[in-house]
Amino acid sequence: MPQQVPRLLAVLAIAAGALLLARRLLIPETFGDLGHYRAAALDTIAARPIKFAGRQACAACHGAVDAKRVAGNHRGVACEICHGPAAAHAAAPMAGKPEIRRERALCLLCHAFNPSRPTGFPQVDSLTHNARIPCMTCHQPHAPEPPVTPRECSACHGGIARQKAVSHHATLPCTTCHEAPETHRQDPRSVRPTKPTARAFCGGCHSGMPEGGVIPQIDLQRHGQPYLCWQCHYPHHPEAGT
Secondary structure, X not given: OOOHHHHHHHXXXXXXXXXXXXXXXXXXXXXXXXXXXXXOHHHHHHOOOOOOOOHXXXXXXXXXXXXXXXXXXXXXXXXXXXXXXXXXXXXXXXOOOOOOOOOHHHHHHHHEOOOOOOOOOOOEOOOOOOOOOOHHHOOEOOEOOOOOOOOOHHHOOHHHHHHHHOOOOOOOOHHHOOOOOHHHHHOOOOOOOOOOOOHHHHHHHHOOOOOOOOOOOOOOOOXXXXXXXXXXXXXXXXXXXX
């Protein structure tokens, strides 16, 4: 047997022993008993003091306010998200009161413009939208409908509006391609705007016009068949494909 083999076996034995020792020292005893975590952590977590009361506890005393919240656009926002943990207040109402935050920064945590937020979620540009004025000056927090129904689509569709503003479709009003009933402005989720469903809609501007104009023209019968135009061109920024 070559001389290197016993040495290699010794090295492997030492490494295996080191791994076993490391496992004993670094991995908690209860790890893996109930799953891929330390089972004793459940007892540690259960021993921590309860800080949150839950919506039901708030509604028990503040029923009118809760009913207004449930009927408004903040129906999915729990009371303690804005007012902080309220278990101590629920246990002894006169001993301490929840937070009543009035600064803009709280509302902007959710409503400052962020392109990663869902399309249609109300967002504002904090620098131009009533700067330095507390949001609750115009919006009742428990039912935050705007005092005036926004007329501009960008009030809810900021990401799309910013993208369209630097595209070839910048001068087109949104209603050129979308029919938005007045009900949509008042209750966006109840009525959705329409969207084009056929190639002929885009062809209204991009097919059949005289040559030499500023609008690109194509032959609908040969160009991109059988695909819909928006399968290759994003309507809000319709740059030509390669």
